[in-house]
Amino acid sequence: MKLRKPGPGTITVGALIAIIGVIYGASIVWTEILWFRQMSATRVILTQWGAHIGLFVLGLLVATGLLYFSMAYAYRHRASSTRGQASASLRAYQEALEPVRRAAFWGVALFFGFTNGARLATEWRTLLQFLNASSFHQVDPQFGLDISFFVFVLPAIKVLVSFLMSVTGIGLAAALVVNYLYGTIRLAPRPHASKHARLQTGLMAATLSIFIGINYWLGRYELLTQDSGSIHGAMYSDINAKLPAHSILAVISFLVAVLFVVAAFRGTWRLPVTGVAVTVVAALILGGAYPALIEQFRVRPNQRTLESPYIQRNIDATLAAYGLDDVDYQTNYDAATTASAGQFDNDTLTSQVRLLDPKVI
Template sequence: MLTTQWWAMGLMFLIGFASMAIVMWLSIFIAFRSRPLYQKLNSQLDRYQQVVEPLRRLAMIGIPVLLGLFVGVSTAARWSTVLQYLNRTSFGQTDPQFGFDASFFVFELPFLRGLVAYASAIVLISGLAAIATHYLYGGIRINGREVRVTRAARIQIAVMAAIYIALQAVSIWLDQYATLTQDTGTITGAAYTEVNAGIPGRAILAGIAALVALLFIVTAVIGRWRLPLIGTALLIVSGLVVGTIYPAIVERFTVVPNAKQVEAQYIQRAIDATTHAYGLDDLDVVSYDAVTTASQGQLREDAATTASIRILDPAIVSPTFRQLERVKQYYQFATHLDVDRYEIDGQTQDTVIAVRELNQAGQTNSGWYNNTLVYTHGYGVVAAYGNSRAADGTPQFLESGIPSTGKLGEFEPRVYFGENSPEYSIVGAPDGAAPIELDYPRGGNDTSDTNAATFTFDGDGGPVLDDVVKKLVYALKFQSADLLLSDNVTDQSQILYDRNPIERVGKVAPYLTLDTDTYPAVVDGRIVWIVDGYTTTANYPYSSVQQLSSTIADTYTPSPDFPLDDVNYIRNSVKATVDAYDGSVTLYAWDDEDPILKTWQKIFPSTLKPASEMSEQLTSHVRYPADLFKLQRAILQTYHVDDAGTFYSGDDAWATPEDPTQTSGVAQPPYYLTMQMPDADAPSFSIYSTYIPAKQATDTGQSVLTGFLAANADPGRTTASSRC
C-alpha cells in the first residue's frame, strides 16, 4: 500500500511540476523569441534589460523550475482525490436536483474543480509572465495614454486570456453542482433561492464567460480589443446582477414571506439525504407512553437488565485499579478504563478492563539505557466484573495479578504496543545473549527492581538495526547518539516506534478516520487493541455537515484533531486490530457495501480482509463505536423530525444533556451497558444516551427526558430511538 501511495504522489508531483514548468517556460520563451529586435526602448527599460540580460538564461529556466516545484508539491498532496476519481464507485443514490449519482459529488466534482483550479493558476501565472516579458523587451509599449502592442504579443496575450476565461466558464458551470453541499443556514444544499435563481444564474454566467473567451480569440485574429473588453465588462455586471442582486430579490420577496411553504421540498430533501448519509434511514422509532403506576410482576420482565446494571464506573475506578493492581511505580493504567463483555462460566459478563502499561517516569534510575533497553513493555490486563463488588467495596477482579491469572485463560501478556508506550524502544538480542528487558517483578519479600524476570522480544515489530546506515538514520530521527554508541544495540536489535494503536492503523490506512476510543480485548491468546475505522466525506449532496471534533467531544473525550473534520457522510466500514505484542495491524472490511470503501479497495486491493475471516472470539468483542454513536446522536437532535414543516419550525428540536458532574458544560457521554431493548427477546450489549428538549438545554432549573437513543452494540447491530 505504501508503494502505491508513493508512486501516486511521485506521479502527481511530476505532472504538477511539468505542467507548471513547461507552460511557464514556453510562455516566457515565446514572448522572448517574438520580441521586436531593432526597436529603441526608453532609458528605464534599457536599464532593466542591462540588469536582466546576464541572468536571462538562468531566469528562463530557474523561475519555471521553482514555480513547478511549488505546484508539484501541492498536486502531490492531492493524490487521494485523483485516485478516488480514477477508481470511483457508484453509490446507487441520485441527487434530487440534477439526477446525478452521489459518486459525482463525492469523487468527480472535487477532482474536476481541483483540475480547473490548477489549470487556471498555471495559465494566469504564465500569462502574467508573458506580459512582463513582452513589456520588458518592447512587445508592449506605454507612451502616456497610448498603449502599443505588437502582433505577436497581441496573439499570445489574447490566446492565454481566452484560455483563462474559458476555464472560468467551466469553473462557474461546476459551481452549480457545488451548491448541493453548501450550508444555506436552515439546511445543507440548494434551497429555493439557489434552485430558482443561483443555479440558473451560474449557467448564464458560464455561457457569457464562454462567449468572452471566443471574443478574445477574435481579437487574436483581427487585432481589436474593444469586443473582449466590452464582453469582460458585461461578465462583471452580469455577475453582480445575476449572481447577487437577483437571488437577493428572490430571497426577499418570495422566500421570506412564504419560507415554510416554498422551502418544504428542499427541507425534505435534506432530511432524507442526511438520515441516509449518517446511516439512520433504518432507525426504529418506538413511542413510549409514560405511566405512573406499576403492575404486579412488571419488574420481573426486566430482571435480566437490572442484574446487569453496571455499578463499576470506568471513568472513576482507575485510581482503585492503580492502588490495587499497579504493583510497581513503573506501571500505569489509563485514566478512563474500557467496558467490554466476556463469556464467563457460560454467561456473558460486562467487564471493566485495563491494560497494565509502562510508566517510565516511575523508574528509580532513569536514563537512556533503562528507558530504551530495559523498560520496554507493559504486562498483562486487569479486568473486573462490572455489576458486582467485593465485600469491602473494592472491585471483584476476574483477571488480575503478575503474572496474570483469572477467567480469561492463557494469553501473551506483554504489551510492547499500547496507548502509553514509550516513543521508541530497542529490543531483541543475539542468540544466547542474556535478556535485559524487564518483564515483570518477581514475588516474595524482595520487591526491589533487581528481583525481576527478564525477557527478549522475539517478534517482528520494527526495523532491524543491522547496519550503520540504519542506526545513523534512527539516531538522527530520535536525536540520540547513544543509539550509535551503545554496545547493546546489535545487528539483531529491532527498534519499535509508532506504537500507539490509532497511530499505527493511521499509517496503514491513511484514508480512514479513526475512532478516538480504542479498547483492548483478550482474543485468541493475544491482547489486541480494537480500532474502529470510518470512511467519511463532506461532499454528499443535501446532507447536513457536522464538525466531527466538536461533536464527539464530551467529558472523557477532548476535542481531537482530524485530517477531515467536516463530514456529512460516515460509515463504520473497517474494524482494525493491533497486536499488543508485535504491533501487527489487521484490517477487516466491516461494511463491504460502502462505496467509499469499495473505491479504496480498488486502490489498495490487498490491504483488507473480509469480515468473514474474523475469528469468533474477535467478533464477540467488536461493538457499535462510540464516536459514530455520538455523531448520530447529534444529527438526531434535529433530524429525528421527518416532517418538513415541523423541522422548519424547530419546535421539536432536542439536545444532549450536559454532564451534571462537570462545570464546563460538556456533553454527557454515552454509556455501554447490557440491557434488554423494548420488543427484544433477550438482553444485549448496548450503547445508549438521552435527550432533553433543546429549549431546556440552557435551563439549569429542570431537564425533562424527551428521548432515549440506544444501539445494539453487538455484531448485527440495529439502532432504536424511543420518545417519552
Template sequence: VGLMLLHYGRIAIAFWHPNFLLPRVIPSIPPPFNWVSVQQMFSWQALPWQLGVLGGVIFVLIVNPQFWLMAIAFLLSLFFGLVLSSHWDRILQYFSPTAFNTVEPLFGHDLSFYIFSFPLWQLLDFWLGSLFLFGLIAVTLIYLLSGNSISEGKFIGFSRSQLRHLSGLGSVVAATTALHYWLHRYELLYLTNGIIYGAGYTDIKIQLPVDISLSILAGVIAFFLLWKLIYSSKQLRLPWRGLALYLALIIIGDFALPMAVQRLVVQPNELARERPYLQRSIAFTRAAFDLNNIEVQTFDPQGELTQADLQANNLTIRNIRLWDTRPLLETNRQLQQIRLYYKFLDADIDRYTLKNDAGKQDQQVIIAARELDYNAVPQEAKTWINKHLVYTHGYGFTLSPVNTIAAGGLPDYFVKDIGTSTRAEDNRALKTSSENIRASIPIGIPRIYYGELTDTYVMTSTNVKEFDYPSGNDNAYNTYDGRGGVTINSWWHRAVFAQALQDWQMVFTNNFNPKTQL
C-alpha cells in the same frame, strides 16, 4: 502576482501545519484564486505583512520582471506539484467508481459522481485555472514592462504578435472560467451558509441560472478570442469593454442579485420558500444514516419484584450506581486536577475484583484519567521543545466506587492524588485508600501517552528530560523507556517524519539521540 503568491502561500502553509485533531486521509482540494480568496486574505490580522509582500513583489517585478516572474513560476510549479501529488488517490477513484444506485434530484447524477468523479474535476479546475491565469498575467507584465516603458514614462502599445499571444492566453483563461462556473453548479450542493446543508431557494432559483449563464458567456468569449486569433486579418484589439461587462455581470450575478433575493424574497417567508429543500435534506439525511429501516417496537415490561429476587441478586443491588459521571468529573477538576495543564476529560464505568478481609468481591467503579492538556500550558511556555519533548504525557487516574459517598458528599476515592515516590517497584506514585486496593488495582506506572486529549505527536528518550508530574513545589522528570514509539535514529528517518508531519524542526534539532522514539 503578489496576491496569487499570498493565496498559494497560505495553502502551502496549511499543508505544512496540518490539523491533527482530524485524520487527514484525503487532503481537501485547495480553493481557487478568485475575488473571495482575496477578501479572505485581507481579513487576516497580519495585514502589514501582506502589504509588505505585495510591495516587495511590485518592486522586484519593476526592477527585473523576466527573472522574477521565472522565479515565481518555478515556486508555483513546486507548489502545484506538491498539491497534485497529494491527490493521487482521487485519480484512482475516478477510474474505479462504484454506483450508489441513488440519484440526487437537482442534477440527476448518481451519488457516486460526487464521491469519485467530481473531486477530480475540482482538482483540474484549480490547477488549470491557476496555471493559465498566472501565464496571462506574467506575459502581460513582461510586454508592459518591455522597451524601457517605465524609465521613459510611456507605453507605445502591444504589437500584433503580442496581441495574438495575449488573445490565445485570454481564450484559454476564458475557457477555464467557463469550466469553473459549470462545475460551480455542483458545488451548490455543498453550501453551508443557509438554513440547510446544500442548495436552498436562492441557490437553485438564482445562483444556478447565474452560473450557467456565466459559463456559457465565458465559453462564447473563449471561442470569439480563438476565432479572432485564427481567422482575423485585421489589427487585433483586446476586448476591454467585453471584459468589463463580464466582470460587472459577475459582481451582479454572484453577489448583488442573490443577496437581494435572499433578503427581499426568501427571508420574509423563509419557511414556505425553503420547505421543499428542507424536506429533501431531511430525506437524504435519513437515507444516508439508514434511519428509514429502523423498526420501532413498544417495550412493555411485565413482572413482579419479590424479596427473593432481591436476595438472589444481592451483588447487583449493592452495585447500583449512585454517582453520575458529570458531578464526579466536576469534583475531580476541583480536587484532583492539581495543575491547570491537567484535565479530566471523561469518566468510564468499569468493574474490578477487590480483595477484602472476607475474600474477594466484584465492585463497580468510576475511573477517570488525568490527561495532559497542552492548550492549558502557559503561553510563554509554549515552545517547540516543550510541546514535543517535555510535556509528553499525563499522569495517574482516580478510581471510586459507584455506590458510596465520602464525608461531605465527595467521592469515596479508592485511588487519588499524585504521591511523591518515583520508584517504579513500589507503585507509590498514586495514593490508595488501603493496601487491599493497591493489591487489587493494576496501577503500574500510570503515565498516559495515548489519551482522549492527545492531539499532537511527541518525541521521547531525547536529551531533554520529560516532565513527569508535580511533586510539591518541584517537578519530577522522567525518560521514557517503553516500546510504544517509532525509532528515529538517523537523519533519513528524521527527514521522512518531518515531511509526513510537516515539521522542519525535527531535522535540525540537537536534542535527538539514537534512542529517540516518536
C-alpha cells in the same frame, strides 16, 4: 591567523549538516514503513507517498514547462528595435537582464512550478478516490446524476480545473511582462501589440476565460454539496437564484473567450475588454446581489413553505446515508400502566425521578 583549507579527508560543516539531515529524514521514512508493516498495511503508506510524489512531479513539469515556454516564446518574438524615451528605459532593463535572462526565466518557471506542484500533491486523496470511484446506484433529485459524481468526480475535476486555471493565469501574466519589457506590447503613446504578442496573449486569455467558465459551470453542481449552516445542500435561493446565475456567468465567460480569439487574429481589444467588464459586473450582480435580495425579500417572509421541499431532500439523503430510509414508523402508541394512586409517595422512588424544569422544556 591563517585559515587552512580542508584536506581530502575533511568533512565540511555543510556536508555534515546534509548527512545529518539525510539520516534524520531516512529514520522518519523507515519508522513509518515499519509501523505500517506491523499493521500489515505497507501498501497504504506506499500508495500515499507514490501519489504525493507523482502528482508533485506532474504538476512541477506541467507548470514549469508551460511558464517557461510562455516567456521563451515572448522573448523569441521580441521587437528588433525600439524607439522613444520610454523604450530607452526599457533597453536599460533589457541590458541588465540579458546576462541572467535564461536563469531568471528558469527560476520563475521553477518557483511557480514548485508551488503549483506542491498544491496539486496535497489533493492526492481526491484524485485517488476519483480513480477508484464506484457507483452509488442512486441519483440526486435536482440534476438526476449518480451520487458518486458529487463524491468522486466533481472534486477531482475542480482540482484539475483550478490547477490549469492557476498555471494559465500565471503564464499569461509572465507573457505580458516579457512582451512589455521587450517592446512587443506598448502602452504609450497609444496601446499597441505586435502580431505574435497579440496571438499569444489573446489565445492564453481565451483559454483562461474557458477555464473560468468551466469553473462557473461546475459551481452549479457544488451547490448541492455546500454547507449552509443547519442544512447541507442547496436551498430555495440556491436553486432559483445562484444556479441560473452560475449558468449565465459560464455562458458569458465562454463568449468572452470567443471575443479574445477574434481579437487575437483581428487586433481589436475593445470587445474582449468590454466582455471582461460585463463578466465582472454580472458576477457582482447575479452572483452576489441577486441571491441576497431573493433570500431577504422572497424566502424569509415565507421560509417554511419555500424551504420545506429542500429540507425534505436533506432529510431523505441523511436517512439514506445511514441506511434508515426503509424504517417503519409507528405514529400510534397506546401506553398502558399499572400504577396506582399514591404509589410515588415513597421517598425512595421519587428521589430517583428527574425533575423537569418547565423553563428548560
